[in-house]
Amino acid sequence: MPVMEDRLENKTRMDATNVESPPDEKNRSLIKISDFDFFYGDKQALFDINMDIAEKEVTAFIGPSGCGKSTLLRCINRMNDLIEIARIGRGDVRVNGVDIYDPRVDATVLRKRVGMVFQKSNPFPKSIYENVVYGLRIQGISKKSVLDDAVEKCLKGAALWEEVSDRLDTSGLSLSGGQQQRLCIARALAVEPDILLMDEPCSALDPVATAKVEELIHSLKNDYTIVIVTHNMQQAARVSDRTAFFYMGKLIEMNATDQMFMSPNNEQTEAYISGRFG
Amino acid sequence: MKRYFHEELEDVRSNLMLMGEKSVEITNSAMKAMLEGDQVLAEKIIKSDDVINDIETQIDDEVARYISLRAPVARDLRLLFVAVKASHDLERVGDEASSVAKRTIKILTEGPIGPSLGQVPKMCELAVSMLKEALQSFIQEDENIAYSIIKRDKEVDSLNRENFSQFVELMKQDPSTVATCTEMVFVSKSFERIADHAKNIAEEVYYLLTSQSLKEVIRAEKQGR
Ligand SMILES: Nc1ncnc2c1ncn2[C@@H]1O[C@H](COP(=O)(O)OP(=O)(O)OP(=O)(O)O)[C@@H](O)[C@H]1O
Numbered sequence A: 001m002p003v004m005e006d007r008l009e010n011k012t013r014m015d016a017t018n019v020e021s022p023p024d025e026k027n028r029s030l031i032k033i034s035d036f037d038f039f040y041g042d043k044q045a046l047f048d049i050n051m052d053i054a055e056k057e058v059t060a061f062i063g064p065s066g067c068g069k070s071t072l073l074r075c076i077n078r079m080n081d082l083i084e085i086a087r088i089g090r091g092d093v094r095v096n097g098v099d100i101y102d103p104r105v106d107a108t109v110l111r112k113r114v115g116m117v118f119q120k121s122n123p124f125p126k127s128i129y130e131n132v133v134y135g136l137r138i139q140g141i142s143k144k145s146v147l148d149d150a151v152e153k154c155l156k157g158a159a160l161w162e163e164v165s166d167r168l169d170t171s172g173l174s175l176s177g178g179q180q181q182r183l184c185i186a187r188a189l190a191v192e193p194d195i196l197l198m199d200e201p202c203s204a205l206d207p208v209a210t211a212k213v214e215e216l217i218h219s220l221k222n223d224y225t226i227v228i229v230t231h232n233m234q235q236a237a238r239v240s241d242r243t244a245f246f247y248m249g250k251l252i253e254m255n256a257t258d259q260m261f262m263s264p265n266n267e268q269t270e271a272y273i274s275g276r277f278g
Numbered sequence B: 001m002k003r004y005f006h007e008e009l010e011d012v013r014s015n016l017m018l019m020g021e022k023s024v025e026i027t028n029s030a031m032k033a034m035l036e037g038d039q040v041l042a043e044k045i046i047k048s049d050d051v052i053n054d055i056e057t058q059i060d061d062e063v064a065r066y067i068s069l070r071a072p073v074a075r076d077l078r079l080l081f082v083a084v085k086a087s088h089d090l091e092r093v094g095d096e097a098s099s100v101a102k103r104t105i106k107i108l109t110e111g112p113i114g115p116s117l118g119q120v121p122k123m124c125e126l127a128v129s130m131l132k133e134a135l136q137s138f139i140q141e142d143e144n145i146a147y148s149i150i151k152r153d154k155e156v157d158s159l160n161r162e163n164f165s166q167f168v169e170l171m172k173q174d175p176s177t178v179a180t181c182t183e184m185v186f187v188s189k190s191f192e193r194i195a196d197h198a199k200n201i202a203e204e205v206y207y208l209l210t211s212q213s214l215k216e217v218i219r220a221e222k223q224g225r
């Protein structure tokens, strides 16, 4: 359904009933999750999630292991479609007003709008250049000048250009862990998404590489809406504008990051962020 | 690597400098209002104390936020501690200056201030120069300036004692000056306190720059001698 896809890509004006707030307003809600229940087989992983994720902000998901952060993140670009037993019990996820689980939405188109960067950097065993243009080639783009431009732009965007511009033909696997992670971010940027989902992007990195990725996230938020899952509370505090705390599949509190770390509303949040949990 | 949030430390620094400038200004004005018997200026000073209080609150908020969100360590953390302590000292400087202004207004209702100023103008001059230098040591990151301030505090203390005897003497000679001289005893004490705060700030800056306690350093020097 082209109309569906255009709306997802924000090409046409959305019909008034679907607009949550005026499109030009800053920090309008771009992702809206409502009354959302999610299951793996019989086991419920998410309970009645309601949240708004603002455009061009960084939103951090925190919470103890197994609380459902990655599950929810994957629901935003339908990565869970790939898991056989996964199913939605109730509710919906809307991106730009479009119900992304509507059967008329093409998941490939969705994932072009909503890119993902994984915990373990996973460059393909190809050159740095080919890693970046991978998504573009899939789209059938083969004109060299277009690809060249994209490589430079995205590697610059991912703060990696200066380190690799003289060796674009070498394998992506020859890079350091932190460089590989930034390469994966460059690859995600190449298809020009609106939203970047990052699942623990720094968990395998040393403090310097982590700092570089954090700086990158900070600069990317001018152009992208970013949702990041992190186990590192200080990282959430440093990079995010809003923080969501999950516990046992439930969203316990979502708030401005300042507020969340200085005086959270919920006792469980307070216990978790101050290390008094469990 | 400079991180994007390091700018927030610069905000704390510049707020502290702003607060320092305001404190120097308000102390000088308090003296001026007294010397010139200027009631309008005295009233202005009492109001402008709020400005200083507001900056202190702002610094406290910025520091609490930075500590909560940025996990500062080492010198960054010392800077934040010093900002909280020094801004508290500066806030007290503002309080003392505005107390001098209040007493000026009281004295003026009794009549012109006249000859009973004692060493107060000199104390003010010293206290202000100490304050300025404490701030300078912070801005220029020069612990030697901070070190040099400490000795001058003694001078201010002795001027305060001198004032006390002089005011008591005046009261004995001319009981009609009792009200004014009593106020002046407190005014003198206020300038002595301002110098104390300047000394505290110098100690705080010294700690920021060297991570050593200036009191300890001076004690060790004395024992060494
Ligand atoms: N593919 C799967 N099949 C079955 N159950 C799953 C699957 N993935 C996750 N789960 C279960 O769903 C719950 C939430 O898991 P999820 O991976 O979302 O947690 P998380 O918050 O990301 O944890 P971590 O911090 O350890 O990454 C867990 O109980 C987990 O065992």
Ligand SMILES: [Mg+2]
Pocket (backbone or CB within 6 Å): A069, A070, A071, A199, A229
């Ligand atoms: Mg996870």
